[in-house]
Amino acid sequence: MTSSGIVRVGVSGWRYPRWRGDFYPDGLPQRRELEFIGSAFPTVELNGSFYSLQHPDSYARWRASVPDDFVFAVKGSRYVTHMLRLRNVEQALANFFASGLLALGPKLGPILWQLPERQRFDAEVLDGFLRALPSTTGAAAELARGHDERLRGRAWLQTDADRPLRYALEPRSRTFDDHRCLRILQQHGVALVVADTAGRWPRFDALTAEFAYVRLHGATKLYHSAYTAEELQEWADLALAWSDGSGAGDGRGRDVYVYFDNDARGHAPHDAKALAEIVARRR
Numbered sequence: 001m002t003s004s005g006i007v008r009v010g011v012s013g014w015r016y017p018r019w020r021g022d023f024y025p026d027g028l029p030q031r032r033e034l035e036f037i038g039s040a041f042p043t044v045e046l047n048g049s050f051y052s053l054q055h056p057d058s059y060a061r062w063r064a065s066v067p068d069d070f071v072f073a074v075k076g077s078r079y080v081t082h083m084l085r086l087r088n089v090e091q092a093l094a095n096f097f098a099s100g101l102l103a104l105g106p107k108l109g110p111i112l113w114q115l116p117e118r119q120r121f122d123a124e125v126l127d128g129f130l131r132a133l134p135s136t137t138g139a140a141a142e143l144a145r146g147h148d149e150r151l152r153g154r155a156w157l158q159t160d161a162d163r164p165l166r167y168a169l170e171p172r173s174r175t176f177d178d179h180r181c182l183r184i185l186q187q188h189g190v191a192l193v194v195a196d197t198a199g200r201w202p203r204f205d206a207l208t209a210e211f212a213y214v215r216l217h218g219a220t221k222l223y224h225s226a227y228t229a230e231e232l233q234e235w236a237d238l239a240l241a242w243s244d245g246s247g248a249g250d251g252r253g254r255d256v257y258v259y260f261d262n263d264a265r266g267h268a269p270h271d272a273k274a275l276a277e278i279v280a281r282r283r
Contacts, residue, residue, distance in 0.1 A: 003253050004243050004244045004245070004253040005211065005242070005243045005244075005253045005254040005255035005256060006243070006255045006256070007239045007240065007243050007255075007256045007258070007279050007283075008041075008042045008043040008071060008255070008256070008257050008258070009041065009042070009043070009239075009258045009259075009260075009272050009275050009276040009279065010037075010041040010042065010043035010044045010045065010073075010257075010258070010259055010260075010272060011037070011041065011044055011045065011259060011260050011261075011263070011268045011269050011272050012044075012045040012047055012215070012259045012260065012261040012263070012268065013044070013045065013046075013047045013048075013261075013263065014033050014034055014037045014044060015030070015033060016263050016266070016268075018263070018264075018265065018266040019033075019263075019266055019269060022266050023266065023269040023270065024036060032065075034062060034065045034066065035065045035066070037066070038065060038066030038067055038070050039067075040269070040273065041272060041273075041276070042069065042070060042071065043070065043071040043072070043073060043109065043257060043259075044070075044072060044073070044259075045072075045073045045075060045112070045215075045259045045261075046062070046072050046073065046074050046075060047075045049074050049075050049076070049077065049096075049099070049101065050075040050076065050077065050078050050114070051078065053077070053095060053096065053099040053150070053151070054099055054100055054101075055099070055100055055154060056099070056100030056103050056154060056155070056156035057100075058100065059100035059101055059102075059103040059104050059156070060100070060103045062104070063103060063104050063105060063107050066107065068106075068107075070107055071107060071108075071109035071257075072104055072107055072108060072109055073109045073110045073111070073112055073168075073213075073257060073259065074101050074104075074108065074109070074110075074111050074112070075111075075112045075114065076096065076111055076112060076113040076114070077092060077095075077096045078114075079092055080092045080093065080096065080113070081113055081114060081115050081116065081119070082116050085116075085119060085125075086115075086119070086125050086126065086128075086129040087125060087128075087129075089129060089132055090132060090146070091146070091148060093132060093133070093134075093143060094143050094144055094145075094146040094147045094148070095147050095148060095150060095151055097134065097140045097141070097143055097144040098144035098145075098147035098151045098155040098156060098157060099151065099154075099155070099156070100156040101156075102137055102140060102141060102144070102156055102157075102158065102159045103156050105159075105160050105161075106160075106161070106163070108137070108163075108165075109166065109257065110166040110167065110168050110191070110211065110213055110257060111165065111166065111167050111168070112167075112168045112169075112170060112193070112213070113167065113168070113169050113170070114170040114172075114193075115169070115170060115171045115172055115173070116172065117172040117173055117201065118173070119171065119172070119173055120173050120175040121171070121173065121175040121176045121178050121180075121181050123178075123180045123181070123184060126181065126184050127184050127187075127188075130167075130184065130185075130188040130190055131188070133165070133167055133188075134165060135164065135165060136162050136163060136164055136165060137159040137161070137162055137163045137165060138159055138162035139165075140159070140165060141157055141158055141159045144156070144157050145157055166189075166191070166209070166211060167188075167189075167190045167191070168190065168191040168192075168193050168209075168213035168257075169185065169190055169191070169192060169193060170193035170195055170215060171192075171193075171202075171204070172195075172201040172202070173202075174202045176202075176204065177202060177204065182206050182208055185208035185209070186208045186209075189208075189209050189210060190208060190209055191207075191208060191209035191211055191212060191213045192204050192206050192207075192208045192209075193213045193214070193215055194212065194213070194214045194215070194238075195214075195215045195216075195217060196214075196215070196216045196217060196218070196219055196235075197217045197218070197222055198217070198218050198219060198220055198221055198222045198225065200217075200222050207242065207248055207249070207254065209254075210252075210254060210255075211254050211255040211256065211257065212239075212242045212254050212255070212256045212257070213256075213257050214235070214238075214239065214256065214257065214258040214259070215259050215261055216235065216258065216259070216260045216261060216262060216271070217261045217262060218261075218262040219231050223261065223262055223263065223264040224262065224264045224265050224267075225262060225267070226262065226265070226267040226270070226271060227260075227262070227267070227271045227274075227275075229274075232271065232274050232275050232278060233278060235258070235275060236275055236278040236279050236282065239256045239258055239275075239279060240279060240282060240283075242254050242256050243255070243256050258272075258275065259272075260272045260275075
């Protein structure tokens with residue numbers, strides 16, 4: 001019998017004014033919002049790293065704010081995905097890994113690479129990018145030592161243990177619906193993100209790694225709509241089937257990470273709590 005994976009349900013980011021006095025209690029200081037997230041969820045998607053290189057002190061502070069078994073998914077730099085378009089990325093990757101995410105230690109979870117819609121599938125480019133990614137935290141620390149002067153005096157170049165790294169890819173072009181893409185992802189053990197985007201971008205459902213990664217941006221209106229009880233039940237069914245292996249072609253159970261990003265009207269944390277409760281009742 002295959003062993004079941006862990007289903008972790010959380011939200012994408014945590015600094016949202018609309019959550020204050022709604023999901024966050026009245027009077028909760030902003031500096032304690034992540035602590036509150038850690039009391040409510042087992043994981044969060046850290047998305048500030050997408051927009052700019054963060055500081056090691058920030059990663060260390062975030063790590064200290066949450067329980068020991070908490071997991072951060074870290075969104076990869078848009079400089080790599082949107083500016084360089086996955087080409088000639090070695091220096092940018094060195095800077096990204098030197099910026100402090102290794103300070104998360106055992107709380108570092110999957111690293112998400114979200115591609116722009118204009119990024120078309122190119123087998124050579126995708127394979128070259130995935131080959132450039134370090135496979136472990138030790139390899140990431142070694143890569144980080146090649147950072148440039150922008151990280152001078154603020155680089156984090158160590159890891160407390162050599163752990164495998166997990167990566168997930170979220171394409172937004174239909175050209176990635178290609179058997180060669182699936183084969184490349186499988187060869188590198190990278191998860192193809194299952195994204196619900198109200199039909200704005202394609203949804204990919206193939207399992208290409210030893211874990212699954214789901215991003216829920218809204219079923220009917222991108223970033224704005226709440227999920228119905230029926231829709232949440234369907235996502236719970238899917239996550240549990242992947243977790244116990246019954247929904248996987250190879251029959252193997254997988255860890256499943258689910259993040260709600262329908263935050264424009266404050267729905268994300270409430271939907272995440274509701275989904276987590278469904279999953280917990282059925283485990």
